Amino acid sequence: MxxxxxxxxxxxxxxxxxxxxxxxxxxxxxxxxxxxxxxxxxxxxxxxxxxxxxxxxxxxxxxxxxxxxxxxxxxxxxxxxxxxxxxxxxxxxxxxxxxxxxxxxxxxxxxxxxxxxxxxxxxxxxxxxxxxxxxxxxxxxxxxxxxxxxxxxxxxxxxxxxxxxxxxxxxxxxxxxxxxxxxxxxxxxxxxxxxxxxxxxxxxxxxxxxxxxxxxxxxxxxxxxxxxxxxxxxxxxxxxTLPLRVETHCENALRAAESLEKHPRVKAVHYPFLPSHPQYELMKKQASGGGCVLSFELADDDVWPVLRGGKFIRFAESLGGTTSLITYPTTQTHASVPEKVRLSLGITPRLLRLSVGLEHSDDLLEDLEKMLAKHS
Ligand SMILES: Cc1ncc(COP(=O)(O)O)c(C=O)c1O
Missing domain, CATH: 3.40.640.10 (Type I PLP-dependent aspartate aminotransferase-like (Major domain))
Structure with missing residues (x-):
């Protein structure tokens, strides 16, 4: 064998x-x-x-x-x-x-x-x-x-x-x-x-x-x-520990994606293991999990309190590590992509990327709720 x-x-x-x-x-x-x-x-x-x-x-x-x-x-x-x-x-x-x-x-x-x-x-x-x-x-x-x-x-x-x-x-x-x-x-x-x-x-x-x-x-x-x-x-x-970590990353990311999809401040969630993803069937055929990364678009422009409001979800570049990270593609990972190209791809100033880590998913969902709460 x-x-x-x-x-x-x-x-x-x-x-x-x-x-x-x-x-x-x-x-x-x-x-x-x-x-x-x-x-x-x-x-x-x-x-x-x-x-x-x-x-x-x-x-x-x-x-x-x-x-x-x-x-x-x-x-x-x-x-x-x-x-x-x-x-x-x-x-x-x-x-x-x-x-x-x-x-x-x-x-x-x-x-x-x-x-x-x-x-x-x-x-x-x-x-x-x-x-x-x-x-x-x-x-x-x-x-x-x-x-x-x-x-x-x-x-x-x-x-x-x-x-x-x-x-x-x-x-x-x-x-x-x-x-x-x-x-x-x-x-x-x-x-x-x-x-x-x-x-x-x-x-x-x-x-x-x-x-x-x-x-x-x-x-x-x-x-x-x-x-x-x-x-x-x-x-x-x-x-x-890759196989063990990846399993938890995928479970936590799917839960976060499902929860974000229902949030009134979120306009769209992009995660390939969500049935709403346009290539969900293809993704299921060629991959055994959705991974740790999702991106989502806010329904309003108030991105900074969301990016900076997490306790466990830290505002930083990178992905795939133990700690959950939230990233702002417009000023971080994709800042050097010409603005016109960014916008044509959907990388708008309201798009945030989330790398879901290995914290307990209840804590992550609570953190996301807090980050998305409006305090005006
Ligand atoms: C899909 C992808 N490829 C390549 C890279 C570059 O990797 P590194 O930051 O290790 O140079 C990154 C970095 O974020 C990435 O997300």
Whole structure:
């Protein structure tokens, strides 16, 4: 019998055993003298990072894993596969940092970007041209929680000779496995659910393709953006409890979404495991839970008392950690996205994003009630 996901998360890839240590050791070294296992310099490879890279690959059902100093370092490495003259089709609703990189860095290197509504097969197909090498999407997206059909997107990319990269940050392999649905590359901000405790930044790439893996290896050791040993260890530790945490995150988030949906001050709630979500059926087919993030639109402009009014729900960027966080995409995560684009996507000044943590859901609902109470 193949070990279950929970068992793999606890045991990891077990790439090597050192003195029978149960907790994988931190190899806090930059260099090696005649290493028996072939290590030479930690920018190229390090045993702790290697254990993490193989563990994430195992969990995603992939052969090759790479860990980076942040999610954006991993995203940058994906776009570094492209050359001047290539086209990338990207989903129009993306994490603000990825969008910023596209508009302010990679475009300037001669790469063409075509933004598409990747919920819609025909619209996405129209964004392709004969130089398209990459289709890049988030599902669900940050922050509108739009869901794309991974299988259809993979078929579309392959029909055009391109590869599909899916940002799986919001769900992790505990809930969704894009490689099993045809994606060629999975990218993560491991800073979020994978590491899970608001104490480290990290990013990851997983692929089954030897050719892509070779390129990622070259980029990682040349761009010098690999994850440090201590952060690798923190992430390995976080991953051990990933399945348990994700289960509670999903239960708490669904309860919060249901409660917000009934609140008179809330105009709309975006959470893909709510039956009212437009891609609920698709989401149920390709993921086993809705994740920890939802966004909601207030019916009025009085956002600041809501953002700052929580006792347990703290006003801060990020998501996927133990503590519940409320974020204001307009001034925080998506501030660099042009206003016109933000508004066209639904990222209005009334949109708030909530990452539901591991507190007791009764306490969270009470907090939300308090945050939404009008005191005028
Ligand atoms: C979907 C998604 N991808 C990538 C990133 C970038 O990750 P990091 O902050 O670890 O660089 C984020 C950050 O919020 C994100 O939400």
């Amino acid at each position: 193949k070990p279950h996901f929970e068992t793999l998360a606890v045991h990891g890839a077990e790439t090597a055993s050192y003195e029978g240590a149960i907790s994988f050791p931190i190899f806090q070294t930059s260099t090696y003298c005649e290493s028996e296992r072939g290590y030479s310099y930690s920018r190229s490879s390090n045993p702790t990072r290697n254990e993490l890279e193989q563990t994430i690959a195992l969990l995603e059902g992939g052969k090759f894993g790479f860990s980076f100093s942040s999610g954006l370092a991993a995203v940058s490495t994906v776009f570094s596969l492209l050359r001047a003259g290539d086209t990338a089709v990207v989903s129009e609703d993306l994490y603000g940092g990825t969008d910023r990189g596209i508009r302010q860095i990679w475009k300037g290197l001669g790469i063409r970007f075509s933004f598409a509504d990747t919920r819609d097969l025909e619209k996405t197909e129209r964004a392709f041209d004969d130089r398209t090498k990459l289709l890049f999407l988030e599902t669900p997206t940050n922050p509108m929680m739009r869901v794309s059909d991974i299988r259809k997107m993979a078929d579309l990319a392959h029909a055009h000779g391109a590869i599909l990269c899916v940002d799986n940050t919001f769900l992790t392999p505990a809930l969704q496995k894009p490689l099993s649905m045809g994606a060629d590359v999975v990218v993560h901000s491991g800073t979020k659910l994978l590491a899970g405790h608001h104490d480290t930044l990290c990013g990851h790439l997983v692929t089954n393709s030897e050719q892509i893996a070779e390129r990622f290896g070259l980029l990682q050791r040349t761009l010098g953006n690999a994850l440090a040993p201590f952060d690798s260890w923190l992430t390995l530790r976080g991953i051990q």
